[in-house]
Amino acid sequence: MEYVKGKPYFCFCDKKIKQYKYLERDIKCDVLIIGGGIDDAIANFYLSQKFDVAMVDKGRFGMACTSCATALLEYQLDDFVDELLKYMTKEDIVLAYSLGLNAIDKIQEFIKRYGNNCNFALRPTFLYSNSIFSAKKVKDEYFFRKNNGFECELLDKTNNFFPFPIKQGIFAKNGGCELNPYLFTKQMVENAKNQDKIFENTNITQIEKLTSHYIAITNYGERIICNKIVIATGFNWEVLGRDDLCKRYITYSVVTSPIKYFIWKDRALIHDATSPYHYLRTLPDGRLIFGGEDTIFKGKPIQEKKCNKIYDKLEKDLFKLLPEIKNTAKIDYKFCGCFGTTLNNLGLIGESKFDDNILLFISCGANGIINAVEGASVIEDILNKRFNPLAKLFSPKREV
Ligand SMILES: Cc1cc2nc3c(=O)[nH]c(=O)nc-3n(C[C@H](O)[C@H](O)[C@H](O)COP(=O)(O)OP(=O)(O)OC[C@H]3O[C@@H](n4cnc5c(N)ncnc54)[C@H](O)[C@@H]3O)c2cc1C
DSSP, rough: SSEEEEEEEGGGSSSSSOOOOOOOOEEEEEEEEEOHHHHHHHHHHHHTTTEEEEEEESSSTOOOOOHHOOOOEEEEOOHHHHHTTTSOOOOHHHHHHHHHHHHHHHHHHHHHHHHSSSSSSSEEEEESSSSSSHHHHHHHHHHHHHTTTTEEEEETTTTOOOSSSSSSEEEEEEEEEOOOOOHHHHHHHHHHOOOGGGGEEEESSEEEEEOEEEEEEEETTTTEESSOOOOOOOOGGGTTTOOOSEEEEEEEEEOOOOOOTTOOOOGGGGESSSSSOEEEOOOOOOOEEEEEEEEEOOOOOOOOOHHHHHHHHHHHHHHHOOGHHHHHHHHOEEEEEEEEEOOTHHHHHHHHOTTEEEEEEEEEEHHHHHHHHHHHHHHHHHHOOOOTTTHHHTTTTTTT
């Protein structure tokens, strides 16, 4: 089954591709991470500093959903506060927004220490709507943020400094960051402490539970003997034989040719909250990436014909939003991939419903990458049997 389709922009930028070997012998470890996307790389980087961890991917690292992520990393969640309040307390929402800001700080610390090999940049965020209905929600969201200490500015048509019309918008100067998710994954993998226990092209096809440990078996029959397993396989849950962990959607993106002269204020990450929503950001080589138009993923192969229709719609909507670029820009990349959603917009990170020693590490929502950075501390605390205030927000045992 395919979970991505098209020509993802991000993994075409890599010049030096380091390949990790595949597993050729039986090994032992305390914690096995299954998967090698951005979530897994984040979990492996942090956990390998304290635990005996092995990480395996059935293909190459970062080539699945990670290669498609638009990588707008914002502290806000997908839904507005009025919707989130149905599933979380006000305090929890504030905690979730704060963890987004903490995650941005942590990524920045990582980049300071290991170098910027993934086009990381801090960016303001701009959440807006040009529809009267959603504009009211944007305004309420602004007051929620302002009243809870999140620095931001309310824009409307009188003070809008973006090159398209808005009814209402929230500009958060320190609200986000961007990076190349594929290169960031590789950088995280290459700086992890467990280099001798990282394997590509190693497909786990079976998990056997014994009384005191697990045996994960690869397609070539090699065995990994471990005490805990972290399932970080993105939205592909075939190894668990389940398809009911959370709702899955396909989201679509197009990338333009470079537009060197056309840039808006501080290259903000832009999110149009009108339904169906769209997201937009600049890329370091002057291109724009524009996406959205989500459709439900029903566990069936992604249809090329349907994708093409949606890419055409995205192209039309982008040029309608920014008519200045219509005659000079063309679409160079089109791609789509699967992502998951939950009621509180947060990932499934923690002990699974079916076995406490099988931990899930599945980031959900448009903010999956941010969630994964803080989610790693939830897994670390579970392994250390320590309380973590975020655990209940991410628990796979909650209603999703
Ligand atoms: C078009 C698009 C735009 C997005 N935009 C954003 C965004 O702007 N911001 C954001 O935060 N998030 C965004 N996301 C979501 C983001 O891409 C995901 O949250 C993230 O990539 C998930 O990473 P992952 O490592 O869990 O999954 P993946 O990247 O899918 O990695 C899972 C890995 O597990 C491996 N695997 C699966 N089964 C096995 C097995 N049995 N044995 C061994 N290996 C296995 C696969 O080979 C794969 O490499 C977007 C997603 C899409 C599709």
